Amino acid sequence: xxxxxxxxxxxxxxxxxxEVFDYNQRQKEYxxxxxxxxxxEHQEQLLKEQEKAYYAHLALDExxxxxxxxxxxxxxxxVVDTQTVTDSLQGKSxxxxxxxxxxxxxxxxxxxxxxxxxxxxxxxxxxxxxxxNSQGFNAQQPPIxxxxxxxxxxxxxxxxxDQAWEELLSIxxxxxxxxxxxxxxxxxxxxxxxxxxxxxxxxxxxxxxxLNLEKPAEDVAPVFPNDFIGSFDSNVPTVNTxxxxxxxxxxxxxxxxxxxxxxxxxxxxxxxxxxxxxxLNEPIDITDFSSCKAFNVNxxxxxxxxxxxxxxxxxxxxxxxxQSMSSSIYGDQHYGYSDSEMEDMDSTIETVQQxxxxxxxxxxxxxxxxxxxxxxxxxxxxxxxxxxxxxxxLPVKPxxxxxxxxxxxxxxxxxxxxxxDEQRAKALKVPFxxxxxVNLPVxxxxxxxxxxxxxxxxxxxxxxxxxRGKNKVAAQNCRKRKMENIVELESDLDKLKYEKEKLxxxxxxx
DNA sequence: CCGGCGTGTCATTGA
DNA sequence: ACTCAATGACACGCC
Numbered sequence: 118x119x120x121x122x123x124x125x126x127x128x129x130x131x132x133x134x135x136e137v138f139d140y141n142q143r144q145k146e147y148x149x150x151x152x153x154x155x156x157x158e159h160q161e162q163l164l165k166e167q168e169k170a171y172y173a174h175l176a177l178d179e180x181x182x183x184x185x186x187x188x189x190x191x192x193x194x195x196v197v198d199t200q201t202v203t204d205s206l207q208g209k210s211x212x213x214x215x216x217x218x219x220x221x222x223x224x225x226x227x228x229x230x231x232x233x234x235x236x237x238x239x240x241x242x243x244x245x246x247x248x249x250n251s252q253g254f255n256a257q258q259p260p261i262x263x264x265x266x267x268x269x270x271x272x273x274x275x276x277x278x279d280q281a282w283e284e285l286l287s288i289x290x291x292x293x294x295x296x297x298x299x300x301x302x303x304x305x306x307x308x309x310x311x312x313x314x315x316x317x318x319x320x321x322x323x324x325x326x327x328l329n330l331e332k333p334a335e336d337v338a339p340v341f342p343n344d345f346i347g348s349f350d351s352n353v354p355t356v357n358t359x360x361x362x363x364x365x366x367x368x369x370x371x372x373x374x375x376x377x378x379x380x381x382x383x384x385x386x387x388x389x390x391x392x393x394x395x396x397l398n399e400p401i402d403i404t405d406f407s408s409c410k411a412f413n414v415n416x417x418x419x420x421x422x423x424x425x426x427x428x429x430x431x432x433x434x435x436x437x438x439x440q441s442m443s444s445s446i447y448g449d450q451h452y453g454y455s456d457s458e459m460e461d462m463d464s465t466i467e468t469v470q471q472x473x474x475x476x477x478x479x480x481x482x483x484x485x486x487x488x489x490x491x492x493x494x495x496x497x498x499x500x501x502x503x504x505x506x507x508x509x510x511l512p513v514k515p516x517x518x519x520x521x522x523x524x525x526x527x528x529x530x531x532x533x534x535x536x537x538d539e540q541r542a543k544a545l546k547v548p549f550x551x552x553x554x555v556n557l558p559v560x561x562x563x564x565x566x567x568x569x570x571x572x573x574x575x576x577x578x579x580x581x582x583x584x585r586g587k588n589k590v591a592a593q594n595c596r597k598r599k600m601e602n603i604v605e606l607e608s609d610l611d612k613l614k615y616e617k618e619k620l621x622x623x624x625x626x627x
Numbered sequence: 628c629c630g631g632c633g634t635g636t637c638a639t640t641g642a
Numbered sequence: 643a644c645t646c647a648a649t650g651a652c653a654c655g656c657c
Contacts, residue, residue: 592634
């Protein structure tokens with residue numbers, strides 16, 4: 118303090134008022150702050166209790182997704198035998214008696230407004246009623262008495278959950294969202310300021326809109342089916358990937374979401390319940406959704422191309438999520454490939470594409486996957502594309518009613534073929550189009566080749582593309598000629614038959 | 628499930 | 643020796 122005094126007397130600006138250096142004053146401020154904090158916590162706890170009380174009285178309407186008051190709590194109380202539940206509910210029932218519905222609602226609204234600034238998502242878009250529902254998901258459920266456990270109830274619950282998932286996943290828009298999300302996984306920098314290379318599968322869970330839907334966690338705003346489509350796009354860039362998910366609470370919340378009556382339903386002891394809980398407790402990767410029909414795209418077996426010399430490993434679409442898009446699976450790592458290896462890779466891609474088209478008929482119609490797939494670098498500019506922007510690069514609107522595979526098959530196949538070679542060319546950054554490679558006269562082609570410096574893989578690829586392209590045309594011409602020959606021969610045959618008959622007639626006439 | 632058909636590709640051959 | 647077109651044979655997917 119002496120030193121402070123000396124400095125102060127010398128009129129040295131210490132940047133703060135002198136009272137800052139007063140220990141007693143600081144002590145007072147600290148205690149004040151502490152007291153405020155305690156009050157705040159107390160208030161929060163009180164509000165949480167009130168929420169619990171409120172939602173203990175509500176049941177989720179599975180059709181509308183709304184919470185409705187439970188009709189007859191009395192018989193359940195008769196079933197509940199121990200004090201474990203009643204004790205925990207006593208405070209609630211006390212509150213329930215004191216608070217009207219409107220009061221509860223108002224309180225919840227206040228609660229939400231209080232917590233709103235902490236929300237990561239754009240919660241302002243979410244109607245209050247839904248937000249109130251979300252608070253119910255956060256509410257901690259009281260312990261579940263063993264006496265309430267019922268095998269049939271759990272089985273039904275699991276079935277209902279499965280059905281709900283299937284219904285959710287069957288929504289085309291949602292699928293598109295999810296899939297674009299999956300594809301966008303290649304560039305996590307869009308969503309996260311954290312080091313995307315170190316993203317774990319658990320972190321990725323947070324990118325999954327469905328899981329966000331299921332888990333309106335503490336620092337993540339709730340996203341609901343109603344406003345999911347609209348909110349997701351705008352919300353994605355603000356997802357906080359630094360957050361982590363507690364899988365345990367995720368399971369509980371999932372149950373709660375599906376059926377708030379879970380307070381009366383056993384969770385674990387039944388075998389099916391166990392398996393479901395176990396399933397949910399396991400680390401969830403996005404590829405796990407391949408087990409769902411609608412998510413069966415880019416499954417590991419399909420993407421895992423062991424012959425291609427590419428290490429796709431277990432997370433096919435996340436081959437190298439943090440790496441730049443310019444380093445595709447065909448890219449720099451693939452130098453020294455053999456053509457047959459490329460073929461294997463092609464079949465893999467084709468399989469994935471077809472699968473995607475099947476599973477995501479609307480958003481992935483035809484070749485759209487090429488534009489969306491993280492496997493394909495999009496930064497390569499093609500001459501042919503510059504001249505004629507290909508259809509497959511155009512975004513397909515989700516509400517397009519056009520059914521997939523309505524194209525002429527031959528055209529579709531031809532496009533697929535060129536797309537494959539284009540994929541290869543793109544992957545190896547060949548600076549001109551397949552069309553040019555194939556159709557240019559030898560001199561022009563050689564001149565073009567001499568203009569650029571290619572590595573061995575690029576040269577081999579260009580040679581192969583040219584050979585295949587030319588041979589393809591040659592085969593087409595050959596078959597055409599073959600058919601023409603057949604037609605000609607048949608025509609000759611008819612002529613000769615006619616002449617034979619004519620000669621026979623002349624002979625007979627003579 | 629089988630067979631026909633269309634298509635792409637490879638290997639071979641001859642110019 | 644090399645390139646290229648033609649063609650037989652095969653594989654694959656679709657119907």
